[in-house]
Amino acid sequence: MRYIRVDRETLGVTVGFKPGDPALTIPLPAGRERGPKIDHPVAHAVLLNVLYPARYARDRRLGITGRKYALIPPDPWLVALGLVMWEGIVQGLSWDTVKTAVSTALDKMRRSNAAPVDTSSTKIKRELRLGFHWTDYVDGEKQREMFFGLRRKYKQESRSVAKKANPAPKGTHRKRRAP
Numbered sequence: 001m002r003y004i005r006v007d008r009e010t011l012g013v014t015v016g017f018k019p020g021d022p023a024l025t026i027p028l029p030a031g032r033e034r035g036p037k038i039d040h041p042v043a044h045a046v047l048l049n050v051l052y053p054a055r056y057a058r059d060r061r062l063g064i065t066g067r068k069y070a071l072i073p074p075d076p077w078l079v080a081l082g083l084v085m086w087e088g089i090v091q092g093l094s095w096d097t098v099k100t101a102v103s104t105a106l107d108k109m110r111r112s113n114a115a116p117v118d119t120s121s122t123k124i125k126r127e128l129r130l131g132f133h134w135t136d137y138v139d140g141e142k143q144r145e146m147f148f149g150l151r152r153k154y155k156q157e158s159r160s161v162a163k164k165a166n167p168a169p170k171g172t173h174r175k176r177r178a179p
Contacts, residue, residue, distance in 0.1 A: 001017070001027060001028065001029065001030055002015055002016065002017055002027075002028040002030065002114070003015070003016060003017070003018065003019045003020070003025050003026065003027055003028060004025070004026040004028055004076060004077070004080040004109065004114055005019075005020040005021075005024060005025050005026075006024045006025075006026075006080060006083050006084055006087060006105075007024075008021075008024060008087055011084050011087055011088055011093075011098075011101035011105070012101075012104070012105070012108075013080060013084065013104075013105040013108050013109060014108075015028065015108070015109060015112040015114045024083065024087075026038060026040060026043075026076045026079050026080045026083065027076065028076045028114055029076070037073045038073055038074070038076060038079055040079060040083075042079055042082045042083045042086055043073060043074055043079045043082075045082065045086075046074045046078055046079055046082045047071065047073060047074055050074075050082070051071050051074060052069065052071060055069055055071065056069075075115075076114070077106075077109050077114050077115035077116075080105065080109065080114075081102055081105060081106060084098075084101055084102050084105045085098055085102055088101055088102075132146075132147070132148045134146050134147075
């Protein structure tokens with residue numbers, strides 16, 4: 001069985017086969033994404049303070065009332081991120097430092113296949129424009145365009161990136177055609 005370990009001093013995450021301090025180790029079940037219920041105080045806090053409020057907020061936004069839910073326990077990677085956040089807050093770190101530590105931990109867990117891969121990408125195009133702009137025309141044709149100042153424009157694009165399927169499964173070979 002693999003374990004996700006959080007280092008209290010650096011807020012770093014490692015995924016390995018040796019368990020560490022029980023307060024800073026999350027078991028990662030083999031073979032399937034969701035394993036049995038994780039018996040950790042942070043897992044309980046993530047379930048009650050993150051997953052349930054998110055679900056009820058979605059229902060309020062859609063105008064659904066009167067539903068009760070019994071949600072499944074959170075994934076080990078989500079509990080590990082909650083543990084990194086908790087350790088950062090307890091140590092009194094700034095929120096920017098905690099966000100950086102969580103982002104680094106998530107990237108490290110994704111590289112070791114302990115967390116799901118992000119399937120969306122976001123591009124932000126920026127342009128700033130503040131100042132004087134003029135264009136010289138001669139006989140209806142633009143001759144030159146001048147701008148003094150600062151330009152600024154923000155545009156955000158999001159798109160979903162589909163995973164590419166492997167064209168040939170492992171163990172199969174493609175035959176070459178004879179010329």
